[in-house]
Amino acid sequence: MVLWVDGGDEPDKLAQLLNDSTQNNRRDVWLWLCLYIYEKLDLERSTCNGTTMRDEIAHVLARHPDLISRIRPERDRFLLRDDLLAWIAKDERQYHWLLPQIDEITGRILPTRLAHLTGRSELIAMLDVWQVNIEEKADEVRHLHELWRRHIALDSQFEWFADKKEGSKRCVCAWEWLAKNHLSPRSRQLPISNHKELLIFFDQAQLGPHEQKAMIQEIKNRWHRQQFDERNADKKQVNVMLSKAVVDQLDMLAKQNGVKRSQVIETLVKMEVEAGTYLTGA
CATH class of the missing domain: 1.10.150 (DNA polymerase; domain 1)
Known part of the structure; x- marks a missing residue:
């Protein structure tokens, strides 16, 4: 994708400096972080992953042109292929699970409070800017993927809540x-x-x-x-003492009618209240 200056027909300043008219936000974030972390350049923190990030990078590279020739070789050394990271999704749950894992692996390398670098972009940036052998980095990412798959395989314990x-x-x-x-x-x-x-x-x-x-x-x-x-909001538990013989009879009635003891007692009480046959004058 070619980047054009607003109202013009020329690539933007960063594209001109790098002699590369394609835009890749992941690579731009990586470059911003490398310049900030490793080269100790004074970039405005609010520009990281923001709309003016490329302008800010171009501004500092124009003052440090000696760094430009190192950018492409450094990409090859540290940036994994996109397909190795495709399993990292824009998913809140996965983000919260992966963040401490990647933070630990990378030695908490990412600067704090980068307002625009969040979610999946933050996780990818942490891995990208981590300067280790690219084969080792790939192995760590594959291991993380396997741990995540094992973790979510246990979600069946929570199906009752779904x-x-x-x-x-x-x-x-x-x-x-x-x-x-x-x-x-x-x-x-x-x-x-x-x-x-x-x-x-x-x-x-x-x-x-x-x-x-x-x-x-x-x-x-x-x-x-x-x-x-x-x-049972309209019911109240009542404890009564009954003879063993009556308990046996109660169980027999419950079994014959396919109901619980309490239902037998409740039915008999209601019938007596309505008919008054057995307890009148007792």
């Missing part, structure tokens, strides 16, 4: 349990309201497999108790 009908309510139930039983009162964790947010939370929770399984079961137990309470 139910089309009640999934969002179950996720809210999970948040209520976590807020009460797991999170610190000082936690800055935002409330969880959907399946994706729940996955992101557990991605970052650093729990062992047994602890995570136990927590999920506790959340399910809470949900089932809530559902029971909602279905």
Whole structure:
């Protein structure tokens, strides 16, 4: 893609300096970062991955023309092929999972608070500007890909929270349990309201497999108790002492009618209230 100056018919300043009229935002970000990190040049931080990034790069290269001849060889040394990075998506969950992993691998090389360098572009930039042997870099990226695939293969544990009908309510139930039983009162964790947010939370929770399984079961137990309470909102538990013979008769009636003990008792009480046949004057 040829870049033209607004209102003109010439390539932009950076294209002229590099003798390259093609635009590649990934390469431009990499070049900006290399000049800032390794050459210690004074680039305006807000221009990284911004609309004026190429102008800023051109401005500093015009003052340091000796660097221009090194750019293409450095690309070959450190920039991986696009297809090796294609699995890194514009996905919030994957971003939050990969960020600390790549940050650790690359030695936290990326400057902080680059306002326009976010999401997938940030992850790719971290890998691009990491100056290690390109074969080693490719191996690390393949390893990361395999770790990610293994990680999401465990998502089946959370399918219960993705139910089309009640999934969002179950996720809210999970948040209520976590807020009460797991999170610190000082936690800055935002409330969880959907399946994706729940996955992101557990991605970052650093729990062992047994602890995570136990927590999920506790959340399910809470949900089932809530559902029971909602279905029986107009009912109250009553404990009564009955003789063994009456209990046996109660069980027999329940079995014969395919109902629970409580339903037998409730039906008999209602019938007596309506008819007044057996307890009148008792």
